[in-house]
Amino acid sequence: MSLKKALVGATALTLASTLGAQADGHTELTIAIVNNGHMINMQTVAEAYTEETGVALNWVALEEGVLREQVTSDTATGGGQYDIINIGMQEAPIWGQAGWIEALEFGADYDVDDMLPAIRNGLSADGTLYAAPFYGESSMVMYRKDLTDAAGVTIADNDSWDNIRAAAEAIHDPDNGVYGVCLRGKPGWGDNMAFITTVVNSFGGAWFDADLKPTLDSDEWNAAINFYVDLLGTYGPPGSEGNSFNEILALYNEGKCGMWIDATIAASFLEVDGVAYAQSPNAGNPVGANWLWAWAMAIPAGSPNAEAAADFIEWATSKEYIQAVGNHPEFGWGSVPTGTRTSTYAIPEFQEAAAFADAELAAIESAAPEATDLKPYVGVQFAAIPEFPEVGSAVAQEMAAALSGAKSVEDALADAQAAAEAIMTEAGY
Structure with a gap:
């Protein structure tokens, strides 16, 4: 009706x-x-x-x-x-x-x-x-073009993570209250893991193999998490392990973030002039580099x-x-x-009114939730199985511990793998 x-x-x-x-x-x-x-x-x-x-x-x-x-x-x-x-x-x-x-x-x-x-x-x-x-x-790069122009760097659609890191380094100016990059760090399967999973995907990793066995002990996860912790730990704001969407939105609108990779919907609420947009970066695998x-x-x-x-x-x-x-x-x-x-x-x-409209629509239309040989489950930044929220929440805590320095990346991933295996085994997989 x-x-x-x-x-x-x-x-x-x-x-x-x-x-x-x-x-x-x-x-x-x-x-x-x-x-x-x-x-x-x-x-x-x-x-x-x-x-x-x-x-x-x-x-x-x-x-x-x-x-x-x-x-x-x-x-x-x-x-x-x-x-x-x-x-x-x-x-x-x-x-x-x-x-x-x-x-x-x-x-x-x-x-x-x-x-x-x-x-x-x-x-x-x-x-x-x-x-x-x-x-x-979906997700995309939202960056201060005035800062990148001043630093003489550019950010392209589907850029490499290496170029994103170089751009973050170039615009990072903490003495003047500007951090090179702001990214989610707050633990939660829909908080830090939403972003982290797209990084892992872009490095060629996945949550599970074809038998739904967790794969957090893979080389791809190790490379992706080391990159994430180094990038955000070096060029992000202090206390990033407590930041998710709303916290970073506030930081961005205070002029403290040079670059933010997050939900396209954030563009509706950005109050800083001169924001430019780019499709999400990757480390060689663009499939799953932007969420849905x-x-x-x-x-x-x-x-x-x-x-x-x-x-x-x-x-x-x-x-x-x-x-x-x-x-x-x-x-x-x-x-x-x-x-x-x-x-x-x-x-x-x-x-x-919406300068971000074309970039947002392109990101949504390019997202790839379908199962593939590399990612044998439906979902981009999550796996569409009933057990995923519990698995994702457990892993999220370990990734936050790695970001804060409470654990090494290797120890956090080992503990995350053990927790995920225990949950999936108890569920009968």
Whole structure:
């Protein structure tokens, strides 16, 4: 049901009698969201939804790692704490097939075929959509061109990691508060490991072999992690083992980062002038050097407010929502959630406001989540198996220890391999 149909056909009495749990005579939806910019903006934009429908929205905004932990626990146990949850491509197909979340079907006006194919496929299983994308992303290089020009260095699309290191060295000026490169270091399978996995991929490594045996003891992992620790440890800000997306975004907007390789969606929130963009670097293998992700909205199975939740998701992930943000006095076209719909990239106002649009779309379209001989599982910066979040979280702690200097790279990888093998063995692989 579309928002327009809901407004025409539903009265407060109908909503109260048919849409489940009530709050002061009206339907109330509790929505768990990641505390990233576009999600926070949605709370303001959605005030109009409440005014028009009478549906109250109770927002629970959580840091990325906390969100994943709480949402996974509540959904797996049928806790019923939330009516709508933020999840991504790692969870949506697996949870959908397990019956943890509801299948989504929308009206023809929603135009599901307008979704970028890579994003739609990543949130579906056997052709069924289980989560609707609020925004999608890949990863790319975001750098201060004024600094690279002044230093006489250039950064190219799909550059080599060696050239990236040379550029970081050239623009590194800590005495004046500018660090050559800012990268994720905070432990979490979707935090530091999202970036680190793309580095490993680009060095020719993978999480598992064809028998799903962990391969963190490989030469490729060793080379990639030594490079990452050296690069960030030498040219990054102090305390990088505590930095993920939001922390680095703040540093960048304070003028402290010369270069940042991270989610394309970050470009919507950069406030520093003169930012340029390039496709992700690699160490000889470009496949998997840039990730693919979407923060999406799903309905836990058994929610008493499933119909109202589906109506809200249909509105919040629609073309109309993109227009609402673009025309909103607080936000505008440079702040619309991107990476979900082909039509967004054809909007003239968006093209004019978003200098990053072409680079972002190219990154998303070049991402390669399909299984290959080198990477025998679905997923770029994750493996689409139920055990991956536990494996990824364990390895993330070891990589943070290596970055901080608490462990050598070799010891951290050995401990990571042992932890991963134990988890996979207990799971029956």
